[in-house]
Amino acid sequence: MAVTRINIGPVHPSTHGVLRLVADIDGDTVVDVQPHIGFLHRGVEKLVETRMFMQNPPYMEKLDYVSPMSYDEVYVAAVEAAMGVEVKERAQYIRVILLELQRIASHLLWIGTMCNDIGQMFTAFMWGFQDRDMVLNLLEEAAGGRMFYVNMRIGGMVRDLPPDFADHALGLMDYMEKRVKEYERYLERNPVFMERMKGVGVLSYDDAKNLGVTGPVLRASGVNFDARKNKAYYVYQKLHFSTQVQMAGDNLARYKVRMMEIRESIRLVREAIKALPDGDALGMPVKLILPAAKNRISIVSRELPRGECIMYLVADAQKPYRLSIRSPSFINLAALNFLAKGQRTADMFGIMGTLDLVMGCVDK
Amino acid sequence: MKIERELLKEKLAEMKKAGFDYLEKITAVDYSDHLDVIYLLENIEDGKEEIVEVTMPADDAWVPSVMKLFLAADWYEREMSEMFGINIVGRNAERLLLEKWDGKQPPLRKSFQWGMPYEEGAK
Numbered sequence: 001m002a003v004t005r006i007n008i009g010p011v012h013p014s015t016h017g018v019l020r021l022v023a024d025i026d027g028d029t030v031v032d033v034q035p036h037i038g039f040l041h042r043g044v045e046k047l048v049e050t051r052m053f054m055q056n057p058p059y060m061e062k063l064d065y066v067s068p069m070s071y072d073e074v075y076v077a078a079v080e081a082a083m084g085v086e087v088k089e090r091a092q093y094i095r096v097i098l099l100e101l102q103r104i105a106s107h108l109l110w111i112g113t114m115c116n117d118i119g120q121m122f123t124a125f126m127w128g129f130q131d132r133d134m135v136l137n138l139l140e141e142a143a144g145g146r147m148f149y150v151n152m153r154i155g156g157m158v159r160d161l162p163p164d165f166a167d168h169a170l171g172l173m174d175y176m177e178k179r180v181k182e183y184e185r186y187l188e189r190n191p192v193f194m195e196r197m198k199g200v201g202v203l204s205y206d207d208a209k210n211l212g213v214t215g216p217v218l219r220a221s222g223v224n225f226d227a228r229k230n231k232a233y234y235v236y237q238k239l240h241f242s243t244q245v246q247m248a249g250d251n252l253a254r255y256k257v258r259m260m261e262i263r264e265s266i267r268l269v270r271e272a273i274k275a276l277p278d279g280d281a282l283g284m285p286v287k288l289i290l291p292a293a294k295n296r297i298s299i300v301s302r303e304l305p306r307g308e309c310i311m312y313l314v315a316d317a318q319k320p321y322r323l324s325i326r327s328p329s330f331i332n333l334a335a336l337n338f339l340a341k342g343q344r345t346a347d348m349f350g351i352m353g354t355l356d357l358v359m360g361c362v363d364k
Numbered sequence: 365m366k367i368e369r370e371l372l373k374e375k376l377a378e379m380k381k382a383g384f385d386y387l388e389k390i391t392a393v394d395y396s397d398h399l400d401v402i403y404l405l406e407n408i409e410d411g412k413e414e415i416v417e418v419t420m421p422a423d424d425a426w427v428p429s430v431m432k433l434f435l436a437a438d439w440y441e442r443e444m445s446e447m448f449g450i451n452i453v454g455r456n457a458e459r460l461l462l463e464k465w466d467g468k469q470p471p472l473r474k475s476f477q478w479g480m481p482y483e484e485g486a487k
Contacts, residue, residue, distance in 0.1 A: 043471060045447075045472060046471055046472055046476070207435075209385055209386050209408065210385075210434060210435045210436065211435045211436055212386065212387050212388070212434065212435070212436025223408060224408075225408050225411075230408075230411035231411060231413075299404075299413075299415075308388070310388060310389055310404065312389070312391055312402065312404075314393055321393075322393045322394070322472075324389070324391035324392075324393070324402075326388060326389040326391075326404075330439065330443075331436060331439065331440075334436070334438060334439040338435070
């Protein structure tokens with residue numbers, strides 16, 4: 001049969017952004033698929049070079065608008081490393097709590113959009129958004145914003161946690177634990193869901209490493225790597241959690257890794273709230289002119305909800321000379337062609353769903 | 365570690381055999397008079413990281429492609445060649461991000477001129 005070339009996009013509702021795919025299909029089998037990216041390219045890496053250090057966090061947040069606080073944190077950590085500033089202990093705990101809440105929110109949104117991709121229309125989507133909204137309420141209490149937060153400062157936070165935050169967070173974690181079970185009962189007993197997930201888009205251990213995929217996609221292929229463990233930062237080494245690894249490497253494994261990560265995040269939030277030390281958590285006040293950066297080059301690596309993000313910062317005294325961002329979605333999308341080859345056209349979207357792409361993060 | 369670009373492929377192949385088999389990122393920095401290309405490699409089993417740097421004059425920017433060693437290099441090389449005007453020798457690194465851009469002014473070079481109307485850039 002002749003190979004047909006079809007154009008998909010440039011808009012797809014579940015990609016959290018604008019993506020165009022040009023796919024060659026033979027009957028219903030994908031022969032080749034080329035992603036065309038760049039519709040959301042804003043030149044962030046160039047923009048930050050023209051601004052002082054602390055003018056940049058809002059740009060960072062717009063890279064990944066599903067987990068903005070995580071990106072904000074990586075950038076601030078890179079600046080801290082350049083300036084040689086230690087983060088206060090209480091602020092470290094607060095950051096861990098908020099980042100894990102952000103991870104839960106991001107994964108909940110992912111469940112919804114991924115289920116849309118594989119035809120489990122709208123029930124999971126509504127559930128995911130409803131629960132994510134509760135997490136956002138909590139983040140709003142702590143940071144003052146629902147979508148974008150900009151609540152990191154050099155050496156600490158903008159403000160301390162509000163007094164009743166701990167009660168609210170622990171209450172929500174109990175609720176979330178029940179909900180995760182409900183999600184699993186609802187999805188994993190659904191034969192349509194299981195058939196679309198199991199054995200589809202298999203990525204082997206060696207291929208995963210060779211393709212450089214990261215985050216849950218890497219761990220679902222049996223690679224035991226989590227930057228929170230392997231390149232421990234903040235107080236993660238004092239807290240108890242385990243790296244979630246699955247061996248199968250298919251869609252279902254990627255789903256399972258993320259579901260288990262929600263559980264681990266719940267555990268981390270609870271433990272961090274219990275261990276939260278007293279003291280000061282506030283960072284340096286917002287000023288354009290900060291103490292000059294001591295280190296010319298700093299490399300900071302963080303585990304974001306989508307995978308490992310690395311920022312390579314070459315610092316001038318007061319502003320970035322060059323900021324190179326290794327965005328996790330970028331390299332995960334690069335693996336799409338490899339994964340989708342030989343699969344059915346409809347499964348290509350399921351695979352794309354389990355890669356958890358945010359196009360702002362891909363295009364930069 | 366700093367290395368000559370002629371020896372890059374052999375060195376990376378050696379390191380891959382020694383366990384650094386996960387390519388995290390290829391990126392470049394423009395220091396006006398010279399360019400640095402940086403390869404971040406990771407040994408996943410024991411979490412060690414290695415940085416390989418290649419320095420080159422700004423007006424003679426090329427590096428050999430390492431795509432045969434690491435598939436991950438594919439998009440990073442394309443991105444780098446587009447953003448810094450670095451030639452990737454040994455493969456066809458077509459454009460990735462900026463469509464309808466003439467590529468005469470690589471955007472992340474320090475010599476990039478701001479405020480040029482889009483039409484002039486796209487000619």
